[in-house]
Amino acid sequence: MPAITPEEVAHLAVLARLDLPAEHLARLRAELDIILESVATVSEVAADDIPPTSHPLPLTNVFRADVVQPSLTAEQALSAAPATESGRFRVPRILDDES
Amino acid sequence: MTHPTDPLMRWDDVLAGFDPVLGLEVHVELGTQTKMFCGCRTEFGAAPNTQTCPTCLALPGALPVVNAVAVESAVRLGLALNCSIASWCRFARKNYFYPDMPKNYQVSQYDEPIAYGGWLDVEVPTPDGPRIHRIEIERAHMEEDTGKSSHVGGETGRIQGAEYSLVDYNRAGIPLIEVVTKPIEGIGALAPELARAFVGELRALVVALGISDAHMHQGSLRCDVNLSLRRTRVDELGTRSETKNVNSLRSVARAVRYEMQRQGALLEAGGRVVQETRHWHEDTGVTTSGRSKEQAEDYRYFPEPDLVPVAPDAAWVEELRSALPEMPADRRRRLQADWGVSDLEMTAVLNADALAVIEATIADGADPAAARKWWMGELARLANERDVELGQLGIFPADVARVIALVEAGTLTDTMARAVVDGVLAGEGSPDDVVTGRGLQVVGDDVSLLAAIDEAVAANPDVVEKIRAGKVTAAGVIVGAVMKATRGQADAARVRELLMAKLGV
Ligand SMILES: [Zn+2]
Numbered sequence: 231m232p233a234i235t236p237e238e239v240a241h242l243a244v245l246a247r248l249d250l251p252a253e254h255l256a257r258l259r260a261e262l263d264i265i266l267e268s269v270a271t272v273s274e275v276a277a278d279d280i281p282p283t284s285h286p287l288p289l290t291n292v293f294r295a296d297v298v299q300p301s302l303t304a305e306q307a308l309s310a311a312p313a314t315e316s317g318r319f320r321v322p323r324i325l326d327d328e329s
Numbered sequence: 330m331t332h333p334t335d336p337l338m339r340w341d342d343v344l345a346g347f348d349p350v351l352g353l354e355v356h357v358e359l360g361t362q363t364k365m366f367c368g369c370r371t372e373f374g375a376a377p378n379t380q381t382c383p384t385c386l387a388l389p390g391a392l393p394v395v396n397a398v399a400v401e402s403a404v405r406l407g408l409a410l411n412c413s414i415a416s417w418c419r420f421a422r423k424n425y426f427y428p429d430m431p432k433n434y435q436v437s438q439y440d441e442p443i444a445y446g447g448w449l450d451v452e453v454p455t456p457d458g459p460r461i462h463r464i465e466i467e468r469a470h471m472e473e474d475t476g477k478s479s480h481v482g483g484e485t486g487r488i489q490g491a492e493y494s495l496v497d498y499n500r501a502g503i504p505l506i507e508v509v510t511k512p513i514e515g516i517g518a519l520a521p522e523l524a525r526a527f528v529g530e531l532r533a534l535v536v537a538l539g540i541s542d543a544h545m546h547q548g549s550l551r552c553d554v555n556l557s558l559r560r561t562r563v564d565e566l567g568t569r570s571e572t573k574n575v576n577s578l579r580s581v582a583r584a585v586r587y588e589m590q591r592q593g594a595l596l597e598a599g600g601r602v603v604q605e606t607r608h609w610h611e612d613t614g615v616t617t618s619g620r621s622k623e624q625a626e627d628y629r630y631f632p633e634p635d636l637v638p639v640a641p642d643a644a645w646v647e648e649l650r651s652a653l654p655e656m657p658a659d660r661r662r663r664l665q666a667d668w669g670v671s672d673l674e675m676t677a678v679l680n681a682d683a684l685a686v687i688e689a690t691i692a693d694g695a696d697p698a699a700a701r702k703w704w705m706g707e708l709a710r711l712a713n714e715r716d717v718e719l720g721q722l723g724i725f726p727a728d729v730a731r732v733i734a735l736v737e738a739g740t741l742t743d744t745m746a747r748a749v750v751d752g753v754l755a756g757e758g759s760p761d762d763v764v765t766g767r768g769l770q771v772v773g774d775d776v777s778l779l780a781a782i783d784e785a786v787a788a789n790p791d792v793v794e795k796i797r798a799g800k801v802t803a804a805g806v807i808v809g810a811v812m813k814a815t816r817g818q819a820d821a822a823r824v825r826e827l828l829m830a831k832l833g834v
Contacts (some may be wrong), residue, residue: 290639294395304378322494
């Protein structure tokens, strides 16, 4: 049984804002399937007494003092923007027409 | 601005047929010097994109580091809300695409909030007097704010129909604490006032803790209202709407009432409530549909790999607990007892947002009754006239205390005291500066008064004769002349006394 369905791949593509043709989705599904199966071998080794790990280092409470550091200038901040206006990042329309 | 108007059900009919289920989410923007994960300033109103860096702009390779004061603030707010504090918790990425979020995910907390399971007692006015209602707190978690977009083209300032948008990332990454209530049920007609009371009490708490300025009009305290109706005799939950960014206490109550009437009318007509985000319009007092959540949200939360877990040390938490300030409700009760005022008067003080200024004025030596009289009377009138809050009027409690002291010492009459306040508000300096500058002072010393009386007596021999002959009312002419000579600053009663003594009447 495949680890990921075509519907799940299509859904993920929507969430990731990727406009993928059907044959591309099918190829991705097969590739993701292999990745998921490979990763799944970990669960064969990890028994119930091994808690899931999100961080490889045994560290907690890494904090920073609430002290101001220099920021970029507006020019620097905007320098890589495709479009700017009045010191702001200019972005395409956010909502589609029907909303 | 016009909006499509939804039919509304009569308020009494809503209450007769439905029970509201209310949920509140309040975002508190912390008053830290720097952002949640970087050292950028958090000043309100700075020029656009001047408070950003590679971290809060999500440039490649930049790494976040947690602001210690933000964590401390979250723990303190959690404790003040009677929550349990997690001994270990993580940040999580909430993934979605929106231009005001440069990373395309928001760093938040998912199933491991730093504080959970608390309560806050709030007081609601009812026809039978104030009633205490306990609001259960689901959780309080840490997250970061988004940037601010403005929309260009189409209807002014609205996202609908806009041609494009402009984004300022100064606000992106400012620390937020989101406080989420458990569903509040069985409250019927009290729902609007209860919602307002909760947000008001939370705001007072945040101010008492000193963790945020909690200015709703500047968005440093923002409320989302979740509301659904269920038919009174049917045991099934209705579908809820989520009304975003309701930004004043009055609007919180209005938005709850509006949604109850809108959903009531919709359900009564056989329609169904759509689970969606709605926008509150302050100007017209209506909500309109925003983006629909029909496709269940899929934020694909996962633990933030760039940040290590937060594990508040139990001893540190206890230290913070023992150092919590007096809670607002306790403070109100204490001050009401100290001042000896009725529930009604206290409510008036609270509604005028005058508690802090009156307290400070008294702390500066003023008599409680006089302090209340000034702030609730003349100063409230002026603030109202100028459409500003009492605290923003431009006169400090210490100034008011000084004016009160000058009146009590007999240096100023009430009329002069009002002129001094006018002077302070006009930027003429401290009360004493205004007294000197405008030459306002009761001419109190008898020596200068007697000189003025002597002059008036010499100038009006015929009047003096009449007084000596027993026509005491004629004294008004002499008193009037003295008042004129002293430009109205003499104490008329004292002038009369001295005149009578001089004439031996
Ligand atoms: Zn930054």
